[in-house]
Amino acid sequence: MAKIIDEKPRPTVKDRVNDTVGFVQGSQVWSSIFRPGSIFRKGYTDSPRNRSYVIMNSVLYHLHPVKVKRHAVKVSYTLCLGGLSFFLFILLTVTGIFLMFFYRPEATAAWNDISNLQTSVTFGLLVRNMHRWGAHLMVLTTFLHMSRVFYHGAYKPPREFNWVIGIILLTLTLLLSFTGYLLPWDQLALWAVAVGTEMMGYTPVFGQEVRFVLLGGAEIGAETLLRWYVLHVLFFPFIIVIFMAIHFWRVRKDGGISGPL
Amino acid sequence: MTEIPEHLLKRAQAAKEKASGPAESAGSDAGAAASASRIPEHLLERSRAAKAGGSAQESGGGAVAVADAPGGLIAAAPLAGGVPMGAGPGGNTQRLLTVVKSGSIQEVKATPVDKVHTWPHLLAAEFVASLACLTFVFLFSIWVNAPLLELANSNATPNPSKAPWYFLGLQELLTMFHPMIAGVTIPGVALIVLIFAPYIDKNPSNKPEDRKFATSLMTVHLMFWAVFTIIGSFFRGPGFNFVLPWVDGMFFHL
Numbered sequence: 001m002a003k004i005i006d007e008k009p010r011p012t013v014k015d016r017v018n019d020t021v022g023f024v025q026g027s028q029v030w031s032s033i034f035r036p037g038s039i040f041r042k043g044y045t046d047s048p049r050n051r052s053y054v055i056m057n058s059v060l061y062h063l064h065p066v067k068v069k070r071h072a073v074k075v076s077y078t079l080c081l082g083g084l085s086f087f088l089f090i091l092l093t094v095t096g097i098f099l100m101f102f103y104r105p106e107a108t109a110a111w112n113d114i115s116n117l118q119t120s121v122t123f124g125l126l127v128r129n130m131h132r133w134g135a136h137l138m139v140l141t142t143f144l145h146m147s148r149v150f151y152h153g154a155y156k157p158p159r160e161f162n163w164v165i166g167i168i169l170l171t172l173t174l175l176l177s178f179t180g181y182l183l184p185w186d187q188l189a190l191w192a193v194a195v196g197t198e199m200m201g202y203t204p205v206f207g208q209e210v211r212f213v214l215l216g217g218a219e220i221g222a223e224t225l226l227r228w229y230v231l232h233v234l235f236f237p238f239i240i241v242i243f244m245a246i247h248f249w250r251v252r253k254d255g256g257i258s259g260p261l
Numbered sequence: 262m263t264e265i266p267e268h269l270l271k272r273a274q275a276a277k278e279k280a281s282g283p284a285e286s287a288g289s290d291a292g293a294a295a296s297a298s299r300i301p302e303h304l305l306e307r308s309r310a311a312k313a314g315g316s317a318q319e320s321g322g323g324a325v326a327v328a329d330a331p332g333g334l335i336a337a338a339p340l341a342g343g344v345p346m347g348a349g350p351g352g353n354t355q356r357l358l359t360v361v362k363s364g365s366i367q368e369v370k371a372t373p374v375d376k377v378h379t380w381p382h383l384l385a386a387e388f389v390a391s392l393a394c395l396t397f398v399f400l401f402s403i404w405v406n407a408p409l410l411e412l413a414n415s416n417a418t419p420n421p422s423k424a425p426w427y428f429l430g431l432q433e434l435l436t437m438f439h440p441m442i443a444g445v446t447i448p449g450v451a452l453i454v455l456i457f458a459p460y461i462d463k464n465p466s467n468k469p470e471d472r473k474f475a476t477s478l479m480t481v482h483l484m485f486w487a488v489f490t491i492i493g494s495f496f497r498g499p500g501f502n503f504v505l506p507w508v509d510g511m512f513f514h515l
Binding site for chain 1: 374375376377378379380381382383384386387390391395398399401402403405406407408409410411412413414415417418419422423424425426427431432441444445452455456458460464465466467468469472475479483514515
């Protein structure tokens with residue numbers, strides 16, 4: 001029996017991986033997903049051109065320009081406060097969607113749902129904690145971001161209008177936090193919201209009417225819970241995303257972040 | 262501002278000189294203008310001669326070297342009606358129609374700005390900051406549980422009843438003023454002034470030393486709310502009466 005002699009050496013694992021990668025990256029599906037010049041088409045090597053492509057040919061181009069002023073990347077100038085507010089918003093959206101799977105906004109069910117979430121849902125307690133502490137932290141970071149912008153004089157022309165948008169975002173953040181405060185439907189939630197909405201009723205002309213519409217009655221009850229749930233998970237997030245989009249767009253249109261001092 | 266590369270500084274300096282040089286010498290000093298704007302000496306000489314001659318006799322000859330009609334840049338068009346024929350008085354066959362200062366049509370608009378690539382310089386920093394923030398929230402959530410008190414009961418008012426922490430400054434104000442003042446007027450005015458801050462503050466500088474009044478006012482404003490929020494949070498007990506947290510304990514939930 002003749003011995004078969006391989007002319008070619010057996011392909012190594014590395015060769016096989018390279019072949020597979022080449023096949024995938026050469027396929028029509030792959031090249032239809034990633035834009036020409038995208039680093040994912042043919043892999044990344046560090047070069048000025050590829051550094052530009054990372055931004056230019058990805059969805060990040062909606063958020064960042066290809067190049068930014070050198071002083072703008074100094075952490076000691078921005079303290080990352082605006083970016084962290086946005087990051088916390090994403091974190092709160094993710095954890096919030098998780099919580100929605102286990103929560104019914106009914107006066108008879110809400111508290112039990114939260115209680116069950118903490119005791120019998122895997123990571124339920126952890127995710128609820130992250131949602132709550134993240135929310136308090138977001139109020140803090142947006143507030144500190146506003147202070148930072150003020151002390152740097154960054155609200156001055158041409159950024160006046162973006163400051164106004166920023167104050168609206170701060171107000172919306174407070175409203176998001178406040179509407180979420182009621183949802184656990186425990187004594188803390190009920191009475192904190194009772195005290196908070198009582199102040200609202202003193203607003204002249206329309207205070208009582210607005211309060212009535214928001215509470216769905218003269219006092220906080222089952223209707224209030226449903227209304228604030230809808231405000232918290234749909235209405236205010238929808239509004240705040242629109243204003244955030246304008247805010248980020250204006251940062252670029254007004255010439256990047258302010259400074260240096 | 263951190264280190265700008267040497268070559269950019271040089272380029273900026275050159276651009277600045279180019280832009281401002283001729284403009285500064287735009288006065289009537291002909292000698293300075295001549296040295297700044299490389300117009301040949303003999304041409305300027307001729308223009309001066311023509312100007313002197315032009316005032317004596319209203320000549321529209323082709324020898325006019327420079328616009329002499331007031332304000333007219335293209336005034337060197339021959340007034341005599343004919344195409345300039347032959348040579349000028351100096352034997353030259355060319356003539357200087359007009360002198361356009363370089364600064365007037367070549368504006369140097371783009372001053373060089375020192376920029377870095379967003380990737381990796383900015384994205385890496387953002388990524389690290391988000392990871393740090395996530396780690397902090399994660400660890401804090403492992404160690405500290407969110408409060409969940411007993412089921413809501415509108416017949417059992419807890420004592421004290423407190424709003425969420427960011428409204429406790431307002432609630433503290435309510436102990437001192439009529440609700441109309443404390444709950445509506447003061448926060449309303451504060452919010453409106455804050456929104457219109459860029460339109461109220463006309464000072465164009467963003468240097469801290471130029472805006473001492475603005476920063477002082479803002480600091481006082483922030484401290485005002487911080488102090489009231491802290492008092493409302495930690496120093497108010499049953500009946501919203503003043504307590505000392507290290508004596509009577511905390512009456513505060515997040």
